[in-house]
Amino acid sequence: MKIAVIGTGYVGLVSGVCFAELGNEVICVDKLSEKIAMLIAGKTPIYEPGLQELMIRNSNAGRLRFTTDFASAIRESEIVIIAVGTPSLPNGEANLEFIQAVASEIGSVLNGYKVIVTKSTVPVGTNDQVVNWIREQTAQPFDVASVPEFLREGTAVRDTLNPDRIVIGTSSQRAANVLYELHRPLTDQVVQTDIRSAEMIKYASNAFLATKISFINEIANICEKVEANVEEVARGMGLDSRIGSSFLRAGIGYGGSCFPKDTQALIQIAGNLSYDFKLLKSVVEVNKLQRGSVLDKLHETLGNLQGRIIGIWGLAFKPGTDDVREAPAFDIIQRLLDEGAELKVYDPIAQDNFRQVYFSDETSINWCNDMWDVVDNSDALCLLTEWDCFVKADLEEIDLRMHGSILIDGRNVYRLEDVSKTGLHYYSVGRPVINGQLDHTLA
Ligand SMILES: NC(=O)C1=CN([C@@H]2O[C@H](COP(=O)(O)OP(=O)(O)OC[C@H]3O[C@@H](n4cnc5c(N)ncnc54)[C@H](O)[C@@H]3O)[C@@H](O)[C@H]2O)C=CC1
Numbered sequence: 001m002k003i004a005v006i007g008t009g010y011v012g013l014v015s016g017v018c019f020a021e022l023g024n025e026v027i028c029v030d031k032l033s034e035k036i037a038m039l040i041a042g043k044t045p046i047y048e049p050g051l052q053e054l055m056i057r058n059s060n061a062g063r064l065r066f067t068t069d070f071a072s073a074i075r076e077s078e079i080v081i082i083a084v085g086t087p088s089l090p091n092g093e094a095n096l097e098f099i100q101a102v103a104s105e106i107g108s109v110l111n112g113y114k115v116i117v118t119k120s121t122v123p124v125g126t127n128d129q130v131v132n133w134i135r136e137q138t139a140q141p142f143d144v145a146s147v148p149e150f151l152r153e154g155t156a157v158r159d160t161l162n163p164d165r166i167v168i169g170t171s172s173q174r175a176a177n178v179l180y181e182l183h184r185p186l187t188d189q190v191v192q193t194d195i196r197s198a199e200m201i202k203y204a205s206n207a208f209l210a211t212k213i214s215f216i217n218e219i220a221n222i223c224e225k226v227e228a229n230v231e232e233v234a235r236g237m238g239l240d241s242r243i244g245s246s247f248l249r250a251g252i253g254y255g256g257s258c259f260p261k262d263t264q265a266l267i268q269i270a271g272n273l274s275y276d277f278k279l280l281k282s283v284v285e286v287n288k289l290q291r292g293s294v295l296d297k298l299h300e301t302l303g304n305l306q307g308r309i310i311g312i313w314g315l316a317f318k319p320g321t322d323d324v325r326e327a328p329a330f331d332i333i334q335r336l337l338d339e340g341a342e343l344k345v346y347d348p349i350a351q352d353n354f355r356q357v358y359f360s361d362e363t364s365i366n367w368c369n370d371m372w373d374v375v376d377n378s379d380a381l382c383l384l385t386e387w388d389c390f391v392k393a394d395l396e397e398i399d400l401r402m403h404g405s406i407l408i409d410g411r412n413v414y415r416l417e418d419v420s421k422t423g424l425h426y427y428s429v430g431r432p433v434i435n436g437q438l439d440h441t442l443a
């Protein structure tokens with residue numbers, strides 16, 4: 001099949017590459033000429049494991065091309081996939097300006113029947129508007145379908161090639177048939193439904209996953225007070241097939257380009273219809289507070305943080321990505337700076353992005369070139385992203401090289417029995433403290 005993908009971000013580029021891998025003829029379009037130049041040169045603008053190799057293989061096979069020439073790409077394709085961003089507006093609603101611009105542009109160049117697929121995450125009812133925005137520009141025939149994307153950054157290629165399900169929302173059986181055909185090699189698990197339900201499935205899925213995370217984080221906070229171990233609790237809960245074991249990892253809260261944005265958007269969608277989504281509001285609130293748990297532990301152990309040297313391992317919102325959108329590390333670092341702490345930080349992949357996006361003018365952060373430079377002479381070390389290099393770090397070496405002995409593990413990566421063999425004072429999330437104690441009377 002001939003496919004045009006509009007937008008070469010985390011979703012568009014991965015989808016384009018994977019559809020080419022399945023044997024389709026794919027042309028990826030972006031309005032940023034530097035991005036397209038880079039892609040033509042065989043370099044991915046984002047870090048995503050396995051993507052670059054797959055991209056080069058399919059480009060060399062002639063199945064994958066990149067262009068800024070929107071009109072030609074649309075005209076030569078049977079399927080057009082919209083994968084541009086839908087970031088939050090200041091009030092939390094999704095900003096649809098990029099979707100609208102693309103829809104109008106598609107309308108202005110349409111040259112015969114095509115299936116227009118919205119993969120971007122959009123509020124319920126948006127695809128009806130997409131139809132209108134296209135229709136305003138053309139009398140050519142077309143159908144619109146909502147096919148939301150469920151990939152995770154860091155495992156995007158694997159998720160795209162092995163999806164749990166594909167959701168096809170459309171009122172046109174002709175479009176549905178084309179899209180069944182396109183996704184047939186990926187899975188038999190296809191949910192065909194109306195457009196609005198498809199749009200809602202995406203928000204409901206992200207909101208539910210975010211709810212699981214905030215739920216287990218609150219359980220973890222209670223575990224700390226009653227001296228239970230949240231990992232044991234999650235293991236015991238997860239074996240119940242009605243609950244499931246995934247997304248029950250306690251930590252410093254969720255970040256990234258989607259859960260924070262999509263939970264806010266769903267609260268807003270409901271609010272616009274006079275529905276107060278109380279549960280989801282609490283999920284968001286709990287997530288915000290959870291980022292403070294690292295600071296609470298630093299205060300309890302070190303007191304005033306003025307002049308203290310705090311080491312930070314990990315800046316990305318999760319391992320396996322260079323994406324720093326809504327990374328918990330930002331809030332934590334900002335608060336540490338406000339309190340006068342001296343910071344040494346390191347991330348194996350996301351450091352340049354993080355620095356550029358959040359702290360390009362900040363002179364008081366020591367951006368280390370090596371994870372062990374962070375440890376040397378620190379009063380406390382905080383692990384914020386569970387990159388493999390940190391997970392595999394030698395605990396004895398941490399203990400030896402630090403000035404202090406406080407290790408705050410925001411992702412519960414170290415085994416308690418391993419830590420207890422060292423002199424480290426170890427604080428994780430919802431698990432027993434090793435060689436120290438927390439004062440639970442403190443707020
Ligand atoms: N990042 C993720 O893991 C996932 C994202 N989504 C959703 O997919 C959508 C895209 O997300 P990302 O890929 O992260 O966004 P992104 O911001 O990484 O990429 C969007 C791309 O679209 C391009 N673009 C914008 N307007 C354009 C136009 N008129 N013509 C051509 N290109 C244009 C931008 O230059 C950019 O390269 C969002 O709605 C997001 O919520 C859904 C599932 C997963």
Ligand SMILES: O=C(O)[C@H]1O[C@H](OP(=O)(O)OP(=O)(O)OC[C@H]2O[C@@H](n3ccc(=O)[nH]c3=O)[C@H](O)[C@@H]2O)[C@H](O)[C@@H](O)[C@@H]1O
Binds near residue numbers: 248
């Ligand atoms: O709509 C989207 O963009 C995507 O959002 C998430 O994917 P992503 O944000 O890439 O990564 P996740 O693995 O879901 O992690 C999100 C955040 O939750 C945190 N998390 C995840 C799982 C967990 O058990 N605990 C936890 O704190 C991670 O550290 C991370 O900060 C969803 O998992 C995808 O299905 C969805 O397509």
